[in-house]
Amino acid sequence: MKIRREVSEDIADVRALLTDAFGRTAEADLADALRPEAALSLVAEADGEVTGHLMLSPLDAPFRACALAPVAVAPLWQGRGIGTALIRAAMDMADCDAIFVLGDPEFYGQLGFRADLAAGYACAYAGPHLMIHARHEVPATGRILYPQAFSAAGSSDPR
Numbered sequence: 001m002k003i004r005r006e007v008s009e010d011i012a013d014v015r016a017l018l019t020d021a022f023g024r025t026a027e028a029d030l031a032d033a034l035r036p037e038a039a040l041s042l043v044a045e046a047d048g049e050v051t052g053h054l055m056l057s058p059l060d061a062p063f064r065a066c067a068l069a070p071v072a073v074a075p076l077w078q079g080r081g082i083g084t085a086l087i088r089a090a091m092d093m094a095d096c097d098a099i100f101v102l103g104d105p106e107f108y109g110q111l112g113f114r115a116d117l118a119a120g121y122a123c124a125y126a127g128p129h130l131m132i133h134a135r136h137e138v139p140a141t142g143r144i145l146y147p148q149a150f151s152a153a154g155s156s157d158p159r
Helices: 008-022 026-037 082-093 105-109
Strands: 002-005 040-046 049-059 065-073 098-102 130-134
Touching: 002 082, 008 026, 008 040, 008 049, 008 065, 026 049, 026 065, 040 082, 049 082, 065 082, 105 130
Parallel strands: 065 098
Antiparallel strands: 002 040, 040 049, 049 065, 098 130
């Protein structure tokens, strides 16, 4: 498996992967809307096939913050560590002080994301599934605004 930056030739495959993984087009639409301003867009590739995708997008925050969404692995490739590898690569490559994610606390907790540290942030997605991975020291409170594309794409849950 190889993890690399997304290139324009990947877009159709990424769109198909997101639609297949989520069983709807909302996440594919979200990725299309976020792509022009994305801080980082990665794909996992195996046997010449795009098997996973991850995107980081800048957040409006009192420090350099990114949102991790969407992240997906093709159904036939799930359970092989591809999602974890993509997230770890993004954590290494991200040019931000902190990464926010909305997801399963058990899964993301294993990767260093913490819901307790995100509890001090006002955000449209605040709650027990909002987590932060602080790469550098950041304030314990503040307001976090996700890009408009999250609501415009009909995604009420930016996973």
